[in-house]
Amino acid sequence: MSTFTIGETDFLLDGHPHRILSGALHYFRVHPDDWADRIRKARLLGLNTIETYVAWNAHEPVRGEWNATGGNDLGRFLDLVAAEGMHAIVRPGPYICAEWHNGGLPVWLTADDELCLRTSDPRYVAEVTAYLRRVYDIVRPRQLDQGGPVILVQIENEYGAYGSDSRYLELLMDSTRDAGITVPLTTVDQPEPGMLRDGSLPGLHATGSFGSHVGERLATLREHQRTGPLMCSEFWDGWFDWWGGLHHTTSAADSARELDALLAAGASVNLYMVHGGTNAGLTNGANHKGRYLPITTSYDYDAPLDEAGDPTEKYWAFRDVIARYAPVPDEVPAPATERPAFTVPLTPTAVTVSDAAVPVGAVTDEPPTFDELGIPSGLLLHSAVLRRADLPGGGTLAVGEVRDHAWVSVDGMRVGELSRIRGERALAVPAGERIELLVEEQGRVNYGPRIGERKGLVDGVRLDGAAVTGWTTARIDLAAFADLVSAAPTADPVREASFSGPVGLRAEFALDAASDLFLDTDGWGKGFAFVNGFLLGRYWSNGPQRTLFVPRPATRPGTNTLVVLELSSMTAPRARFLPCAHLGPHEE
Structure with a gap:
């Protein structure tokens, strides 16, 4: 079996220097039937590794009811990474941030006022240890030295920005080793001296999170991680959006230039994100730094692979940079294609x-x-x-x-x-x-x-x-609401200019074959949309996001049903599907 270790200057794969070229891809933000496609396109970019967080609250929304099936099947996701001939990095938190609901922590946990979150509080550590044991039962047999793809496991996440409880990090490290995790353990923090000091320990390999000023950031990281390889384990190649803001983009040329500087310095990298995906359902997080700002449904992130998994200008720019430092496959992904465009009327039901x-x-x-x-x-x-x-x-x-x-x-x-x-x-x-x-x-x-x-x-x-x-x-019960609207009789298409919520509306549309779609919410107020019972997520006229991504596996040949729960008011009672995404005006 292969080995993966940390040497004096490099990561070592079977004793030989190895550079990690990784991309972040969160299995819980992508329909499971699309996992293989996104992983393959990451490999064609020139990457050799896939990184993912593990969202505790996705696996255990109710205390004691653990779910690792379907869209939560971390084991299958890692097996698909291995099948593509790639390595994997697992970041189980328990806190992940990730612009994800509650930072990945279950609400049943954070609702306990007696717990001191992200500390060595024994009651909190007991809950975390039980969670990590379940994750590591999946990860342990998939480590590289057991024939699997996993080469690194991260302890906590940007802990230096939150606390300084070294005993807590020690307990997490002990729990990880006791669970049979033998691969190297890492931490990540922004390259600020205080954060790097408080966010790691001897025995944990410190890495950085940044997207610019590469030379300066790596120099600061080296002051705190004296030996071993330098790694930017979150290379911010884009940014997230929030309701009421603008759609954030970064120049492909500028991002490629920073990536080139990083690789020229000999560092390893994890692109955050290689493919962002979608905060489908009710999974988006929020930020609050003086004002509450909920994250949009789209997590496109202006990543090299867009929300639908299509290569962008940034994809090709990054591929050219990577080719200067490592072999890149001859094969390339198919270019983006327009999705079906059509309009059907939305009709109200009597369901409330x-x-x-x-x-x-x-x-x-x-x-x-x-x-x-x-x-x-x-x-x-x-x-x-x-x-x-x-x-x-x-x-x-x-x-x-x-x-x-x-x-x-x-x-x-x-x-x-x-x-x-x-x-x-x-x-x-x-x-x-x-x-x-x-x-x-x-x-x-x-x-x-x-x-x-x-x-x-x-x-x-x-x-x-x-x-x-x-x-x-x-x-x-939103799922029950969607079922009721799907089954309810509707009136003939109406000519009203608007509807006042709350109201359940329905449309049916036919497809020759299953397909990704982009549902236009322009003229709608605020609410939720479902396709064939799959909750696409939230929409809001507050913007910037205008289209909701409909993943191909949620559709089917023949008749499909769209259900909309409009909570505010709708001025355009129609369902229009556009050929491409509209995520709002760009930040200049």
């Missing part, structure tokens, strides 16, 4: 969110949070009956804080909404007897001290300063 409401908990004085109910994300519907004396002529509804978006109705009539992004906490409401708040969790913070913050309506609801009590709460 209440039809998919599942009551949770008892009557409460304050609306319970998602965390109190053990619900990671989605929609909660809170209802309370008012005495006439409470709201005789209307008044001001105020919430301590909305996390993250709420639509307010009185006696079944929509009267307004509150947005965390806009800092809204109050609005005028008319007189009525029943008040309802439909609350959306838009993405949990994935970086910094706000990880694990409570979601929902925080600190109660008041009318003209008086607390509103007697709340009943239900979660909206």
Whole structure:
């Protein structure tokens, strides 16, 4: 069997110097039927390694209910990497950041106020150890010295930007070795002295995360990692987008120039990302550095392979650079092609969110949070009956804080909404007897001290300063909603200029063969879209993202069904599919 070790100056593959040319590809952001295609195209770029995070909350959304099948089948993903003749790097966290919901940590874990996250707190370490044992049961037999592809395993993730508990890192390292992981162990931090100092330990090989100023960054890394190979294990070749912002791009020429400088210095590299993929479903994270900014559904990242897996200008520029330092296959991937373009009418159904409401908990004085109910994300519907004396002529509804978006109705009539992004906490409401708040969790913070913050309506609801009590709460089962809309009768196509939400709409369309598609959401307000029951993710007129990517495996020859849950208002009741993605105006 082969060996992989760290020498005085180089990585050593079977005792010989070896440069890692890797690309980040998150299995949980790509439809599993597309894994092999993306891995192969990474190899044709000239890469010899695939790196992936492991998202704990994807595998164990409910405590004790571990799932490593389907889109969570890490073992199959690593086997496909091996089948392509490539190596693998596994980064199991437990914290991953990655612009992923809650930074990868399960909500059932972060909801425990007694746990000190990412520290040597014994209760936290016990949970993490159990998680890592399950991951390493998959990774252990797939290490290089056992005939598999795995050559490196990372401990934690950019820990120096968060804490300095060296005992915690020691415990993670011990758990990893005790689980039978024998390949070299690494850490990653931004090349800042304090971060590199606090984020690693002797016995862990420190690497850097950066996308520019290569010479300076490598020099700082070398000051802290005195021996062994230098590696940028997150070479930022693009960036992520958030709702209300711009679509971030980086010049292919500039990125290629930085990659060339990195390889010319003899360093190893992991492109972050080689293919970003999609935050399908309810998996997007959020940032909060003074303002809450939820991440878009698309995780295109302006990567060499775009959201649909097509090679971009950056792909070819990177391939030319890599060819100067390593053999590149003669074979090249097929160029991007336009996807089917067509338009079909959207027709409303009589299905309401209440039809998919599942009551949770008892009557409460304050609306319970998602965390109190053990619900990671989605929609909660809170209802309370008012005495006439409470709201005789209307008044001001105020919430301590909305996390993250709420639509307010009185006696079944929509009267307004509150947005965390806009800092809204109050609005005028008319007189009525029943008040309802439909609350959306838009993405949990994935970086910094706000990880694990409570979601929902925080600190109660008041009318003209008086607390509103007697709340009943239900979660909206989005999958059940999509099924109900798919099966419900629809009216003939309508000519209305708009629909007010919440409303379930449906369209059917025919395909000659399964195909990737780009669903245009221009003219839609805010909500969720499904194709054949597959939750594509969130859309929002707040932009920048305009199209939702429909992966080919979610479609089929013949009749396909699109379901839309419009929560706000829709001015264009049609479903239009475009030949290519539209991710919004670029950052200049």
